[in-house]
Amino acid sequence: xLNIEKIYKILKTxxxxxxxxxxxWIIDRNFVFSGHxxxxxxxxxxxxxxxxxxxxxxxxxxxxxxxxxxxxxxxxDPVYFNLYSPTKFKTAKxxxxxxxxxxxxxxxxxxxxxxxxxxxxxxxxxxxxIGGWCVxxxxxxxxxxxxxxxxxxxxxxxxxxxxxxxxxxxxxxEVELIK
Amino acid sequence: MFIKNEKLNHYxxxxxxxxxxxxxxxxxxxxxxxxxxxxxxxxxxxxxxxLITVFITGIITxxxxxx
Numbered sequence: 001x002l003n004i005e006k007i008y009k010i011l012k013t014x015x016x017x018x019x020x021x022x023x024x025w026i027i028d029r030n031f032v033f034s035g036h037x038x039x040x041x042x043x044x045x046x047x048x049x050x051x052x053x054x055x056x057x058x059x060x061x062x063x064x065x066x067x068x069x070x071x072x073x074x075x076x077d078p079v080y081f082n083l084y085s086p087t088k089f090k091t092a093k094x095x096x097x098x099x100x101x102x103x104x105x106x107x108x109x110x111x112x113x114x115x116x117x118x119x120x121x122x123x124x125x126x127x128x129x130i131g132g133w134c135v136x137x138x139x140x141x142x143x144x145x146x147x148x149x150x151x152x153x154x155x156x157x158x159x160x161x162x163x164x165x166x167x168x169x170x171x172x173x174e175v176e177l178i179k
Numbered sequence: 180m181f182i183k184n185e186k187l188n189h190y191x192x193x194x195x196x197x198x199x200x201x202x203x204x205x206x207x208x209x210x211x212x213x214x215x216x217x218x219x220x221x222x223x224x225x226x227x228x229x230l231i232t233v234f235i236t237g238i239i240t241x242x243x244x245x246x
Contacts, residue, residue: 008190015197019205022224029223048222084218149217 030086032179037086040174043070050173051082053156060167071099071171078109078157081173085142085150089177092140092152096124097133097172104166108138109155111146119155120144133171142177192243199236206233 028034041050043062053059058076065071083092092110100106103126109119120141126134145152158168206229209220220226 004190011194012197015201026223030219
């Protein structure tokens with residue numbers, strides 16, 4: 001039978017190992033040794049990698065619908081979000097889940113130079129429809145991206161959205177980052 | 180304390196004391212890293228949980244040392 005001193009020593013070793021293992025895990029997550037990383041922003045709580053859509057006024061407050069899904073609507077284009085990149089990646093594969101009632105043209109832009117106007121655009125198209133939500137995918141070459149404190153700025157644009165009186169509602173932004 | 184057995188009570192307080200020192204050192208270390216490399220730690224770990232652990236175990240440790 002184990003005596004209490006032995007149990008205490010085992011417990012102490014475990015207590016010391018917890019922060020050590022956590023720190024190793026943090027290093028692995030920051031340098032992404034596996035080569036790829038996934039994150040998903042569902043607008044319900046802050047995501048450390050994907051920011052909310054800004055500026056306020058063009059993008060409305062985050063709302064919760066009757067089904068418990070959170071979403072953010074945009075009424076004036078363009079709006080922006082930041083992607084935090086803990087290390088250097090080659091490719092970002094985005095999956096947007098959104099509602100676009102008037103099937104308006106939507107473009108996603110990645111900031112490529114350190115001025116405010118240089119963006120590389122990709123068209124966002126409704127690849128599939130799941131429960132009334134469009135799912136669209138776009139891919140970006142991050143080697144061209146402009147980094148500001150490890151953040152990459154993205155733009156969501158739908159020219160003439162304000163004049164159309166329509167709105168575009170986003171419920172999920174997923175990204176797969178590949179080294 | 181909840182544990183009546185004196186020996187068990189003694190070890191229980193020793194464990195709380197260890198948790199306090201380990202979580203305090205971890206918190207300070209993580210804070211210094213975060214200061215120089217923003218988001219390095221907080222992107223993955225909730226420092227508030229660590230801080231609450233430091234506070235609770237710290238209060239128990241201080242009260243125990245006073246007795």
